[in-house]
Each structure stands twice: as C-alpha cells, then as structure tokens.
C-alpha cells in the first residue's frame with residue numbers, strides 16, 4: 001500500500017526565453033493579515049479574496065528565479081533564508097534543480113526586504129553563494145545604508161530586521177557588490193529596470209534573448225487578487241506608496257500593451273503571467289504550465 005504523501009515534491013519550473021532558461025524556484029509561503037494591504041477599504045479587499053477563493057489571512061507565495069545564460073548563472077533574489085517554518089525552501093529547490101550554490105556566479109537583487117535578502121546568508125551567517133558577485137541598484141543600496149533613513153523607521157523591531165538585516169546580508173558579500181543606476185545591462189541578455197515605490201531602488205530585470213522577453217518584476221504586487229484589479233492598493237511596508245501606485249499602473253499598462261510576460265516573487269507558482277487591461281482595471285492571466293522539453297530543436 002503506497003504511503004499517503006505528506007509533503008510536496010520540489011517547486012521548480014523551467015521556462016525558456018530565447019536561448020536563456022529561467023528557472024522558477026519556490027521558497028515557500030507566508031501568511032499575513034489583510035491589514036497589511038492598505039489604500040483600499042478592508043472589507044472590499046477581504047471580499048475580493050473570498051470571491052477569488054483565496055484564504056484570509058492572505059497566503060503569499062515567495063519565489064526566486066535563476067537565469068541560465070550562455071556565460072552566467074544568476075540568481076534573482078534569495079528568498080527568506082533558513083530557520084523559518086513555511087519558507088526557506090530555496091536551498092532544497094536549488095538542489096532539486098541540480099545546482100550547487102557555488103555554481104551561482106551572479107546574484108541580482110530586486111530590493112532589500114527580508115523575504116528577498118534572508119537567503120543571502122546561510123545558518124552560520126556566511127555568504128550562501130560564496131562565489132557570486134551581487135548586483136543591486138545604487139539607490140537601493142544607499143537607502144538601506146542611510147543612517148537617516150534607519151532613524152526615520154520608528155518601529156524598532158523593523159529597523160533591526162530590515163535595516164540591520166539588509167546591512168548584515170550585504171556585508172557577507174563585501175568586495176563583490178556592484179551597483180547600477182537606471183536601465184543598465186547587467187550582463188548580456190539581462191537589463192535592470194527601475195520600478196521604484198515599494199522601496200526607493202526597487203528594480204526589475206528584463207531578460208531578453210532571440211526576440212523573446214520576460215520581465216522579472218520583483219514586488220510590483222504581493223496580493224494579485226486585490227492589486228491587479230485595484231492597482232491603487234498598497235502594502236503597509238511600501239516605502240514610497242504614491243510612487244509605487246504610479247509605477248504599478250505604468251508597468252501593468254506596458255505589460256498589457258506589449259504583451260509582455262512577467263514573473264513575480266509573489267505571484268503564485270510558477271509565477272509567470274500576462275496582463276490584460278480593462279478600462280482602469282487589469283486582469284492577470286497565469287501562463288499555462290508546459291511539459292515541453294527545453295533543448296534546442298525540441299518540440
């Protein structure tokens with residue numbers, strides 16, 4: 001008699017973008033109260049979750065992405081890190097994808113929040129990716145290293161976990177940190193795209209190869225069921241919420257207009273989707289899972 005399953009098999013999904021392969025790596029999920037969704041009446045936000053058959057409090061997926069290009073193996077964000085109950089699955093999923101941490105030569109950060117930098121260090125506090133160069137927007141680096149910004153954070157626990165955590169995580173990569181500004185080619189096939197608001201230097205990464213494109217858009221949304229139809233809905237942790245709304249609308253419009261596929265850290269696995277604009281609102285259309293082989297010439 002086969003044993004009844006008690007846990008999922010690995011959360012790994014490969015997606016070709018021209019000659020590049022992007023691998024979605026699930027890090028787990030986090031439950032958080034709906035009060036973390038702001039600038040929309042609570043009862044409306046909760047009703048939208050219920051109408052979408054989603055749990056309340058909200059269950060938010062956490063993903064990271066690998067970019068396999070001709071000459072780079074890059075990890076985009078690092079998940080929440082070790083020793084947390086429902087997250088921290090990135091190392092196991094990386095192993096399931098057949099990748100050893102020391103093979104990763106590049107880490108690209110969308111921004112410095114704990115669910116993105118937590119996995120930069122292992123349980124001993126050492127760099128989890130010992131050979132990687134770490135790329136981040138200069139504005140993002142500067143904000144989290146600003147004593148003035150840290151002093152302005154009145155919540156002491158958050159100051160420690162956000163500012164302290166960001167600084168300690170990056171310190172493990174000292175001498176290997178590269179900053180960029182605006183739209184910059186990080187390496188062939190990958191260009192940074194400023195998407196500020198959630199944090200001051202929040203950035204996406206456009207992956208482009210052989211006429212195909214995929215935008216890894218970081219934390220443009222955390223609760224798709226609410227923030228796609230109502231882009232004005234913000235997260236309580238947004239550093240610059242008004243700018244964040246502008247950025248969200250603009251990138252939604254662009255993705256819809258250009259039929260651009262997007263990948264998001266907090267979209268549901270495998271976290272790839274398209275958007276359609278309907279007046280002032282938008283619709284998220286998750287990409288269908290594909291079992292097709294990824295080799296050249298495969299059908």
Ligand SMILES: [Zn+2]
Pocket residue numbers: 113115116219265266
């Ligand atoms: Zn996040």
